[in-house]
Amino acid sequence: GAVVSQHPSRVICKSGTSVKIECRSLDFQATTMFWYRQFPKKSLMLMATSNEGSKATYEQGVEKDKFLINHASLTLSTLTVTSAHPEDSSFYICSASDRVGNLLHSYTQYFGPGTRLTVL
Amino acid sequence: GNSVTQMEGPVTLSEEAFLTINCTYTATGYPSLFWYVQYPGEGLQLLLKATKADDKGSNKGFEATYRKETTSFHLEKGSVQVSDSAVYFCALRDSGAGSYQLTFGKGTKLSVIP
Numbered sequence: 001g002a003v004v005s006q007h008p009s010r011v012i013c014k015s016g017t018s019v020k021i022e023c024r025s026l027d028f029q030a031t032t033m034f035w036y037r038q039f040p041k042k043s044l045m046l047m048a049t050s051n052e053g054s055k056a057t058y059e060q061g062v063e064k065d066k067f068l069i070n071h072a073s074l075t076l077s078t079l080t081v082t083s084a085h086p087e088d089s090s091f092y093i094c095s096a097s098d099r100v101g102n103l104l105h106s107y108t109q110y111f112g113p114g115t116r117l118t119v120l
Numbered sequence: 121g122n123s124v125t126q127m128e129g130p131v132t133l134s135e136e137a138f139l140t141i142n143c144t145y146t147a148t149g150y151p152s153l154f155w156y157v158q159y160p161g162e163g164l165q166l167l168l169k170a171t172k173a174d175d176k177g178s179n180k181g182f183e184a185t186y187r188k189e190t191t192s193f194h195l196e197k198g199s200v201q202v203s204d205s206a207v208y209f210c211a212l213r214d215s216g217a218g219s220y221q222l223t224f225g226k227g228t229k230l231s232v233i234p
Contacts, residue, residue, distance in 0.1 A: 004163075006163070034221075034222075041227075041229075042226065042227075043209065043224045043225060043226040043227050044164070044209070044224050046221065046222075049221065093163050093164065095164075108166070108169075109166075109222055110166070111156070111163040111164040111165065111166075112163050113162050113163040114161075114162065114163040
């Protein structure tokens with residue numbers, strides 16, 4: 001159980017175009033989803049946190065207008081990289097968290113397999 | 121604020137060698153601690169976790185003990201295999217009500233050679 005998928009797994013696009021990445025929780029309802037960016041040989045950088053039906057909360061330094069996040073349902077969140085540039089090339093990983101009541105231990109994050117974005 | 125410090129890699133071991141990857145943390149409360157593993161080209165997978173002091177998390181031959189007195193959560197395995205080659209991330213989640221954000225270490229790359 002607790003499977004998270006991402007689509008596409010790899011995408012190559014031209015500079016100036018927009019790219020949408022989907023994150024789906026396949027067998028549970030994800031009340032909260034997270035988007036991370038991973039640079040080569042670096043740790044994961046949290047970009048934003050989104051709760052279903054509300055606006056995403058962005059981390060400091062992350063451009064809201066460039067990285068659009070939508071969490072319209074309990075099983076789907078999307079990240080759109082608008083007007084992509086080569087410096088946006090990276091590995092983007094989403095995670096999803098379920099919640100059972102208000103138990104803290106239930107806030108386990110399940111990670112997707114990641115999306116490799118290359119902007120030419 | 122919260123932080124996680126892992127030993128610098130890469131770590132290269134021969135098959136069947138003993139593995140230790142050190143992890144220490146700084147947190148304001150009583151966090152839950154995690155080890156995640158990332159195989160080449162893949163996302164992160166939860167390897168093990170511990171939610172309170174003296175808990176031992178274990179999975180696939182790996183184990184780590186939550187040591188509050190030393191604020192550590194070192195990962196160990198008695199006999200590594202080539203298939204264990206991956207990047208390992210130590211992480212914590214704060215204990216505050218409604219808290220769910222993870223703070224990650226920088227990761228330690230492990231290479232196991234036959």
